[in-house]
Amino acid sequence: MDLPPELSEIEYHLLVAEFDLLWSRRPEAALRERMDQMMRRIEAFEAAYAPLSSA
Secondary structure (H helix, E strand, C coil): CCCCCCCCHHHHHHHHHHHHHHHCCCCCHHHHHHHHHHHHHHHHHHHHHCCCCCC
16 A cells, blocks of 8 residues: 655645545445545554654
8 A cells, every 4th residue: 555645734634624524424435435545644644743652
């Protein structure tokens, strides 16, 4: 699987907002695939910017 392209912070927030909008819609196959792609990008962004330790 290819890594998703890096997101800017603005793109990240826009993606999260779009995901939240789609979350309440009827789960069609194409929509689920789009949401899966969105989650991979969101998780990659959060992993890249998460603190290294939460001690």
